Amino acid sequence: MCRSLAAGGARAEVEVLELHRLAPDLAQRFAQRRASLDLREAIAAVVAADGLVVATPVLAASPSEVFDSFFAVLGYGVLSGTPVLLALNSGSRRQPPDLTQVMRRRLTGVHADPVPTVVVAGPADWQATAHSDEGRLHTCIDQAAAELAAAMRSHWQ
Secondary structure, three states, X not given: OHHHHHHOOOOOOOOOOOHHHHHHHHHHHHHHOOOOHHHHHHHHHHHHOOOEEEEXXXXXXXXXXXXXXXXXHHOOOOOOOXXXXXXXXXXXXXXXXXXXXXXXXXXXXXXOEEOXXXXXXXXXXXXXXXXXXXXXXXXXXXXHHHHHHHHHHHHHO
């Protein structure tokens, strides 16, 4: 994605939020209706972003509970028009056909704008990628990154 933005003359700053580290904060938020400083900072970073890459493991044919909880905390419409690249890390290359739609619905519930290509990776992809710069996963990532960069440029205008 950074290369795709740079090709268009833009500079990217990347911030990584590991939501699993916020699991206790999310539980506290739902139980006590109070958000910790770490959770408030994570929400502020996501809301301020020009674009997001949202990656989640697929567990039992659904996204992780931390993913669900975090996007539920964001609230309706808070990411209005923010372009999002969706990435799923699965135990296999195949995901249930409706999983992508479930993920898209969760993101559009906060008015985010997911790009068309979803990156789905499984163990075979990681092994193949370790031995080659070619292949399905690289092609998919490059396509999704180009779509995200184009959506971000469009969103800025």
